[in-house]
Amino acid sequence: MSNPNVRILSVEGLENRRLLAGDVHAELVDGNLRVAGDAQGNEFAIHRGPDPGQVVVAGRAGTTINGGPSVTFSDVTGRVLVRAGAGDDSILVRDLTAPDGLRIESGPGDDRVALQEVSARRLSVDSGLGDDVVRLNKVRAGEAVLLTGVGNDRVEIHASRFRERLSLGTGAGDDHVVMAEVTSDTMSLMTGDGEDRVNVRGSRIADASFVHLGDGHDRLVVQDSVWHGPARWLGGGGRDSLTLGADNVFHRRLFASFERLGTQEPDVPDAMATDIASALV
16 A cells, blocks of 8 residues: 655644744643634644653744743643634644644634644544645544635645544635545545545545535546445536546445546646645745
8 A cells, every 4th residue: 555656754844934923822721731822823833742741832933822932731631722713823733642632723814734743532623714734644543524614725634544534624615635645444525616636545444435526627536545435426516537546446436426537547746745844844
């Protein structure tokens, strides 16, 4: 299942091309870490601290945390809840274990959310309205729900494993979804209306998968992946295309509402080899 052309990369930081500032409030309540942004564009990172059970919330690009550069919390034993508020926010969560779940709500605005080497029983990301970018690299979760709302969004999931289910909804807009080396029990993907592109490579779904691309001229490209359960994929309204590499394995499948269906090796750019690190720095 591994593809030699796919590079596994680390995330070092977030884009620093927008004017970001503001103050973020962080507090620990009954073992649960709560992080709340203000109406300005905030940039901050959340990562594991030097001692067990510690979590650090650190401001970036002028954003402060409780009025200072960073805050370290001890005995974080529950959920991590992030609400960034309005503004064009950039949120990086890296090298973190959230025993009772991680929820991120970045609010309206053109937001950037990146998760690198994160483990959580439940994972939820809702980037709200705007042209958002959500990237997951080396994430482990029992179940994950990713919602990007209305806007021209990009979602990248790389080298990640979900024990129960992966649910992804990008809403209306011209969206681009990239999945590389993703493993899950079940998967659902709904891109909503718009001119959407979905690229899947080197992935493995143990049970059922459902795909609905909505209205618009959409494109779905799948390579080197195994689909053990029933695969029900619907193109929706518009002139949609489905291109399958010869190296896919299906056990049961139903493809409908695709005007173009190809089985040759697709000649498309290697989106799965995108340098995730440079895109987030």
